[in-house]
Amino acid sequence: MNPCTSLAAGTVREAALAARSAADRLAATTGAERDAALTAIAARLTARVTDVLAANEKDLTAARADGLPDAVLDRLTLGAEQIEALAAMVRDLADRPDPIGEVVHGSVMPSGLDVRQVRTPIGVVGMIYEGRPNVTVDAGVLCLKSGNAALLRGSSTARHTNTALIEAMREGLADASLPPDALQAVPGTTHASVRELMSLTGLVDVLIPRGGHRLIQTTVRESAVPVIETGVGNCHVYVDEHADVDMALAILLNAKTQRPSVCNAAESLLVHAAVAPAFLPRALAALADRGVTVHGDERVRAHDAAVVPVTDEDWGREYLSLDIAAAVVDSLDAAVNHIRLYGSGHTEAIVTDSQAAARRFVAALDTAVVAVNASTRLADGAELGLGTELGISTQKLHARGPMGLAALTTTKYVLTGDGHIRGASAPPATPGLSCDDLAEPHPGGPGPARGA
Amino acid sequence: MNPCTSLAAGTVREAALAARSAADRLAATTGAERDAALTAIAARLTARVTDVLAANEKDLTAARADGLPDAVLDRLTLGAEQIEALAAMVRDLADRPDPIGEVVHGSVMPSGLDVRQVRTPIGVVGMIYEGRPNVTVDAGVLCLKSGNAALLRGSSTARHTNTALIEAMREGLADASLPPDALQAVPGTTHASVRELMSLTGLVDVLIPRGGHRLIQTTVRESAVPVIETGVGNCHVYVDEHADVDMALAILLNAKTQRPSVCNAAESLLVHAAVAPAFLPRALAALADRGVTVHGDERVRAHDAAVVPVTDEDWGREYLSLDIAAAVVDSLDAAVNHIRLYGSGHTEAIVTDSQAAARRFVAALDTAVVAVNASTRLADGAELGLGTELGISTQKLHARGPMGLAALTTTKYVLTGDGHIRGASAPPATPGLSCDDLAEPHPGGPGPARGA
Structure with missing residues (x-):
């Protein structure tokens, strides 16, 4: 095992800080660099089929010993052909268009100020899921394709399998000279570690819970980090x-x-x-x-x-x-x-x-x-x-309905001028709210996103 | 006072249920109907200047008696010319293009299935603010323009002024045959009522806190309802x-x-x-x-x-x-x-x-x-x-940067076919996540949005 790609131990906050730093690096990559990493990840998944199957067998043995129902064992089981299918999916994803950099809106104001709203990665995405271990790969590579770092928290039942899959993906990142910390397991197996993840506003940009109704509702209720809610379909x-x-x-x-x-x-x-x-x-x-x-x-x-x-x-x-x-x-x-x-x-x-x-x-x-x-x-x-699907959102903010890769992006306004300033003689108040409603100045110290 | 426009008493949940019902009605209105209501609201604001000023004087008297600082008194004070400026802003908003109904994305699939992603109102918007009483009107009419019902929770210091302003707006809604409950004050003056508002997922679609850093951070941390965060500018x-x-x-x-x-x-x-x-x-x-x-x-x-x-x-x-x-x-x-x-x-x-x-x-x-x-x-x-500004978002989901009326909208996918079905012979698994990861069926009963 390559020591530089081994999984981070330490706290959830340390993992998130490492992910943030990896996200800063990913934001400066080209689509071609990220696609090269996806290709390397596919190769590593193929190369490590035996290791992943052995890890999966460990999880299955433990699950059987715990007397877990057949449906759980069935969801947990990963075969060689499924790992190959995952690798094929990752190669396919590498061939798809890059969602990043699209100019969502562009115009030139009467003053000559150039305005572009450009699609950018969200940053650090936390995935909480209880499904099949293939979600580990699905979620990880969708985040990577869209320039995001991912903190992956799967079911503890699948922990050996997930660890092996994440290890393979981190090796692929290292092969492509991208930071392995862009894909990490969330340290810890208790609910306390999930609670910590849900509290890291500024460090973690969004949480996406995938699984049963209860998991999703608990996350929505408890998380201070914004949540993309995929929901029940009646x-x-x-x-x-x-x-x-x-x-x-x-x-x-x-x-x-x-x-x-x-x-x-x-x-x-x-x-x-x-x-x-x-x-x-x-x-x-x-x-x-x-x-x-x-x-x-x-x-x-x-x-x-x-x-x-x-x-x-x-x-x-x-x-x-x-x-x-x-x-x-x-x-x-x-x-x-x-x-x-x-x-x-x-x-x-x-x-x-x-x-x-x-x-x-x-x-x-x-x-x-x-x-x-x-x-x-x-x-x-x-x-x-919409291409590769991230799920179907039943909430109304950010993304609603079937979500493609665009749901893992945000935008940045880029204003370009020749010394443009705001006119001192402009009308004093824009109709609508503005931030001079602020009641108190903000105290100092490092920003929430980068401190600690 | 028209009894049918008087402010709802009762609980926060009752207010939210009434707002939801009004939102269903608003979703079926045309832009022309909503603009007529804005024009009627502007007329009512002008007609009720004396009442609003008297209410404002009550708030100012109480604030002086409580020894509140000059800066607070200054923010609280509303003059006749400011009320006229608010009315002018509302008339101006009525003249702007309708954000609702825009086809954000449209295509015809190879199968002939017609796909349109259409801009729609979010539904029920909760505004929590501590600023000047003019925010009451700003927020209310921006929500109405975009087809949303609004639950308005201003500073208790301004409660008489806010009540008078909301009353005038509700009269305008009634004049235009739209449901007055589309604009309501949140009942109660304690933090418990705000906490209840933050818990009403399904009934309230989004909360927008406007004000100091502490108010915004408290809302982000405590709210189960999704929050649009406007933030600190360093x-x-x-x-x-x-x-x-x-x-x-x-x-x-x-x-x-x-x-x-x-x-x-x-x-x-x-x-x-x-x-x-x-x-x-x-x-x-x-x-x-x-x-x-x-x-x-x-x-x-x-x-x-x-x-x-x-x-x-x-x-x-x-x-x-x-x-x-x-x-x-x-x-x-x-x-x-x-x-x-x-x-x-x-x-x-x-x-x-x-x-x-x-x-x-x-x-x-x-x-x-x-x-x-x-x-x-x-x-x-x-x-x-971007036209009338709702504020500047420093979060990454839904809206980032200066927000126009579009931030108060979501979208709906409309699929139209001639009996189109999903191919039984289609590839079994779409690459990417899908909702068959669901671990448990959802128990029955009325949906979260409409129950209670």
Whole structure:
């Protein structure tokens, strides 16, 4: 093992300081330098398959000894072909366009002042996740591609596997003469170390929790560092009065059954009363054929005795399984109100041939994605041409909906003049707020981002 | 007083629920409807000048009785001409373009699926501020223009004034047949009510604290609702070895003295040693002429005995007064390192005729704004053509640098197809993370945004 790439011990704050310093270095790299590092990382992953598999076996042995359920063992298991697939993904990422340096907005003011708003890395990204160990590589290389340093905090169940993967990536960074500290594990395995990570405003620029609802909500609630929230998908398919019944059936089956375990799968079906007699019998039969349990209200159950009675909880559930809640509604507005009450703001679909109904549905719902005559499953970065997907944001700030690499960037305004100054004779107050509302001067000392 | 526009009593949660309902209504309005409400608000502000002045006098009397300092009384005082200026600002805002509905990104996928990313209101915005009562109107109408409902929490010192201003705005909303609850005061005057506001994730979409460093940091630390952070400006002017000395002098004086009390005023001066003999004697004399106290290191003090010795605290201070910290540095890298250590990530200026130096300075600094041969004072929404300014963000997510109305918006993806579904034969895994990492299904019940 190369001592210069071995994992940092020490405190979370020390790791974050090292990451900050690596981020300063990354901000000065070209896209070609970062892509070279990705290529080197892919090579190291391939070269270290045996080590990673051995580490994975250690984690599996411990997990079996702890009596963890099969689903956990399944998520934890990494095979040689999966490591090769990860390496291929990293090589593919190296070939994609650089998100950094794009001029998001540019203009020349009447004074001749040149204004450019330029895309730049965020800086230090903290990832907290409980999923499969491949997230370690996914998250690490997406951060690197976009010029960010990453602090990776995976599940302690996968700690040997994650350590081996991070080690391989750090070796790749060193091969490409970039600082290995751009990719680090968060030291410590207790919740206290996560709490410390969540407190490091200024040193850590953003946290991205990936995993179950509880992990994400805990992070949102406890973190002082800004959080990008990926959320629950209780996605609805609404079959309107003016729906093409064949189209509605195809969309419903795709949305519910093509991959039931993901957040953009449909969890609820709402059917307009006028179309229910034509649609529901066929839909219920087709769902039953595919092994889907329908949890329906009385009006749905009237069409099929096999439908299970729905409970109040069902309306808000993200099943992630072959289950769906279903109701008959009397109007588009009733569908909208149901979705407003129970929806999670992820993706909502309407099937209709009515322009008026489509416009009303799109305008009325406050959600990341609305699909008109299309499956909820299309709410996906790759499907929408955003390239590699970081996840689907259900929050409203910074990034909403499927997130591409741009979600890992911020911008910087660059003003260029020939000695431009602000006119002493300009109007004294710009309409709108300004920072002269500040009630107290800021005390001195090093800035929060660089101190300590 | 019109009973239907009187201020909501009740709890913070009830106010937020009413705001959410008003936000749903606002999301369905046209820009013309919102502009009509702004015009009506302007008329009501003019009509109620006497009431507002009487309320202001009540606050002033109480503040004097409490022995509050003159600076506070000064900020609190509202004159008839200021109320008229507010009304004029509101009319001006009504004439500006609508930020909502812009197609931020649009494309047609190879499958024919139509993808549009459309600008929409955020929803419910909470403003916490301790400044002048005019912020009540500024914040309220900026939110309304961008289709958001606002929960306004001003200083308790200004509570009668704020109540009168909000009352006038709510009457304007009612005049235009929009829900008065789109603009509300946050009930309660204790910190407990602010804490409740900060806990209402799902009901309140974003908090914007405006005021002193402590208020902002407390909000960032304690809030579960996402926060847009406007921050401290410890802005530097770096006079490079290759600077035009006359230009450097003009920029320094403008940045320091044109309006010292605001966040984009310069607080620190760094001078390259090679240009110090030509620049510093003239700069120190000119600063002294304008009443500026220079806190300098030894090499600065060598040029002028009147320079006060600088302390470690001075390097990080936001004076907001006629003071400036000053140092001589031996290289551009030394200047960059100083700014990395003490800067607040707001605005940093370089004066140089060297392209290489300018490129290095721009690339090396992780800051919202970099000015090359231009004054830090130009880091301002109106100066950069962004229209009405909401403030200057020093955080990196969502909005960074001067914020126009767009900072009060989010986006929604609208997918339109002809029965488009996700291909069952598509590659199974998109490179990158996806939500099948979810470890646990989400339990049921109404969604967080609409429950309670």
